[in-house]
Amino acid sequence: MKNLYLIAYLDLKESIRARWFLVYSLVFGGLIALFFIAGVTESQVMGFSGLSRLLLMYIQITIVILPIFILITTVRSISGDRDNHILEYMLSFPISLRQYYWGKIIGRFITVYLPVFFAMVIAVAYGAIKGAAIPWSIFFLYTGLLFALSSAFLGIAFFISSFVKSSEVALGIAFFIWIFLLAFIDIALISLMMQQRFNAQLVLFLAMINPMEIFRVAAISLFDPELTVMGPVAFYILDSMSQGIFVLLSVVYPFSIGLIFAFLGFKIFEKKDLV
Amino acid sequence: MIKVSQLTKKFGSHLSLDSVSCEFNKNESIALMGANGAGKTTLIRSILGYYHPDGGEVLINGLNPIKERVKVLKNISFVPQLPPPIKLSLDELMHYVSTSADVDKELILHYANEMKLDIASNLNKSFFKLSGGMKQKMLIAISLAKKSDIIIYDEPTANLDPQARDDFYRLLKQNEDEKLLLFVTHRLEEVKELVNRQIYMDLGKVVSDEKI
Numbered sequence: 001m002k003n004l005y006l007i008a009y010l011d012l013k014e015s016i017r018a019r020w021f022l023v024y025s026l027v028f029g030g031l032i033a034l035f036f037i038a039g040v041t042e043s044q045v046m047g048f049s050g051l052s053r054l055l056l057m058y059i060q061i062t063i064v065i066l067p068i069f070i071l072i073t074t075v076r077s078i079s080g081d082r083d084n085h086i087l088e089y090m091l092s093f094p095i096s097l098r099q100y101y102w103g104k105i106i107g108r109f110i111t112v113y114l115p116v117f118f119a120m121v122i123a124v125a126y127g128a129i130k131g132a133a134i135p136w137s138i139f140f141l142y143t144g145l146l147f148a149l150s151s152a153f154l155g156i157a158f159f160i161s162s163f164v165k166s167s168e169v170a171l172g173i174a175f176f177i178w179i180f181l182l183a184f185i186d187i188a189l190i191s192l193m194m195q196q197r198f199n200a201q202l203v204l205f206l207a208m209i210n211p212m213e214i215f216r217v218a219a220i221s222l223f224d225p226e227l228t229v230m231g232p233v234a235f236y237i238l239d240s241m242s243q244g245i246f247v248l249l250s251v252v253y254p255f256s257i258g259l260i261f262a263f264l265g266f267k268i269f270e271k272k273d274l275v
Numbered sequence: 276m277i278k279v280s281q282l283t284k285k286f287g288s289h290l291s292l293d294s295v296s297c298e299f300n301k302n303e304s305i306a307l308m309g310a311n312g313a314g315k316t317t318l319i320r321s322i323l324g325y326y327h328p329d330g331g332e333v334l335i336n337g338l339n340p341i342k343e344r345v346k347v348l349k350n351i352s353f354v355p356q357l358p359p360p361i362k363l364s365l366d367e368l369m370h371y372v373s374t375s376a377d378v379d380k381e382l383i384l385h386y387a388n389e390m391k392l393d394i395a396s397n398l399n400k401s402f403f404k405l406s407g408g409m410k411q412k413m414l415i416a417i418s419l420a421k422k423s424d425i426i427i428y429d430e431p432t433a434n435l436d437p438q439a440r441d442d443f444y445r446l447l448k449q450n451e452d453e454k455l456l457l458f459v460t461h462r463l464e465e466v467k468e469l470v471n472r473q474i475y476m477d478l479g480k481v482v483s484d485e486k487i
Contacts, residue, residue: 006374014362085359089414092323092353093375094345274325 003095007103008110015111020073024112027069028119031061035123041132051127052135055120059142059219062116063212064182066146067153070112071174074157076167077104078269083167088275097274101266105158113150117143141247145215148254152211155258159265163272181212204236211254218250276301276425276455277322281331284317284479291317293479294331301424304456304469309476315459316356318476319427323353335425349376352418356429356459358410360403365394365413368402378421386416390442407434415443419450429459444469 015021032054035041040054078101081087091100120142124134156177164170185207193203207213221243237246277299284292292314299305307315320326321333324340324347333340340347361368372378387394392412402410411434418426432440447456447469458466463473467487475483 003375006371010363010367010371013367017362085355085357086361088320088325089353089355089359089361090371091325092348092351093372094348095375096345271327273327275320 003099004103004106007095007100008107011104011107012110015073015108021111021115024069024073025115027065028062028115029122031058032119032123032126036126041127041130050135051124051132052138054123054127055135055138055142056219058120058123059145062146063149063215063219066112066116066149067181067212068175068178070150070153071157071160071178072171074108074112074154075160075164075170075174077108077158078161079164079170080161080167082165082275085275091274097270098266101158101162101269105154105262108158109150109154112154113147116146116150120146142219144251145218148251148258149211149215151258152254152261153258155261155265159261159268162265162269181210185210185213201236208237211257214250214253218247221247221250276336278334279318279322279331280334282318282321282328282333283330284314284321284326285329290479292321292328295476295479295481296331297474297481297484299425299455299457301453301455304451304471305458306463306466306470306473307457307459307476308461308463308473309482312478313476314479315476316429317479319353319429319457319459322427323348323351350424352421352423352426354411354414354418354428354431356433358402358407358414358434362401362403364399364401365405366398368413368417369394372417372421376421378417382420382422383416386419386446387413389446390416390439392416408436408439411435412439415446419446424453425455425457427457427459430461431458432465440465 035054035057040057041050076083078087081090091097120139124139128134157174160170160173160177164173189203189207192198193200208217217237241249279295279297282292282295283290295314295318307318309315317326321328322335322340324333324344327341335347336350338347363371369380369383372383373380384394390412392409394413397405397409402413405413411431415431418428432443435443451469456469458470460466463470470487472484472486474481
């Protein structure tokens with residue numbers, strides 16, 4: 001176990017020193033600061049106001065930029081080390097591949113999750129100082145959702161990293177996955193629905209297996225338990241499961257996806273030539 | 276110590292190692308030579324357990340370096356031809372080495388000092404920001420401090436100035452007893468004082484193997 005912690009600790013230290021981490025932290029911290037400066041907490045849109053409104057805006061922006069940040073910064077983790085011969089040297093020491101791979105994942109998870117989490121903590125703390133009511137249920141939901149979303153994309157990124165030989169290809173695949181999950185699936189499903197080629201339940205099922213989509217719906221479900229802002233999707237979801245189960249699913253499902261992809265990545269890493 | 280039997284490794288259609296068989300034993304100091312693409316690095320990487328062979332096997336003290344990599348690598352020190360751009364500081368790199376391979380940090384400092392590398396004033400500097408020669412000295416110091424039975428150097432003196440080369444050869448002489456030293460090199464004259472066996476490879480085969 002000491003080697004697992006060693007790899008996680010050193011990856012964490014290395015990442016914190018990297019420029020991308022500074023930019024990453026500034027983006028999420030800056031978002032919160034910008035919302036306060038812009039007076040988002042004073043505004044009211046669709047019935048959301050105060051800190052709830054601020055957290056909703058934060059999560060809506062996070063869903064777009066968090067996956068791409070995680071994919072771009074992580075996808076080169078192993079493929080980059082392989083590319084520039086770091087892996088060749090570091091793995092000449094008696095560390096098992098299991099400890100190396102999972103240690104890297106743990107270190108990288110802490111690096112990508114803490115800034116987005118702390119940005120929310122800062123928002124809540126600052127809001128409390130200003131005397132705003134703190135929406136704890138939303139705060140805890142978002143903490144869980146961000147944890148699950150980070151896990152999902154971290155797992156996918158390590159999966160890509162384990163089999164891609166060059167960093168450039170890894171970046172290309174990462175960008176494609178991001179844009180595919182963010183927009184292409186929706187566009188394709190909307191067109192299928194409009195043409196009525198498949199039944200609506202199948203189309204909605206396909207939409208909901210996308211971790212970004214499930215995150216998007218769950219992020220609004222606490223504000224709007226009837227899910228009216230999501231349109232007709234709400235009726236299907238509420239018909240098939242309760243809000244509590246749906247929220248649980250929205251955390252467990254992306255987390256499981258992350259674990260499955262990370263595990264598949266490990267199997268590839270173990271079976272393939274290392275350098 | 277190292278037994279290579281009928282080892283074959285292909286990359287796509289390219290045959291990098293063609294049924295190579297050889298043994299490397301204790302108290303041998305070997306120069307592994309050959310033109311570019313002869314298969315030297317592939318052989319070294321197979322010994323380190325990085326490649327899954329297409330045929331044959333490598334055994335290090337009777338152990339498979341892929342299946343038993345932790346046990347095998349406890350006894351191997353390796354210095355690559357080009358120091359990789361590791362972003363860890365020297366202090367972190369020493370921490371990595373000492374924790375993973377149970378190497379005494381003081382011993383790394385001792386050998387670095389012998390190689391005229393001032394670690395103390397560069398402790399928090401990233402490894403990749405050091406000059407080529409300093410990086411090579413650091414990796415050599417680590418390789419010696421690890422006290423392995425098998426030491427593998429891939430063109431170890433490529434970045435070293437004449438004084439540093441002399442220091443390196445002197446330290447190796449002091450540490451060669453009961454060990455197996457394997458040098459991948461293009462220049463035999465540089466290591467001929469140290470080696471007692473030379474192997475030539477070409478097109479993935481051992482074409483000559485003689486004691487000196």
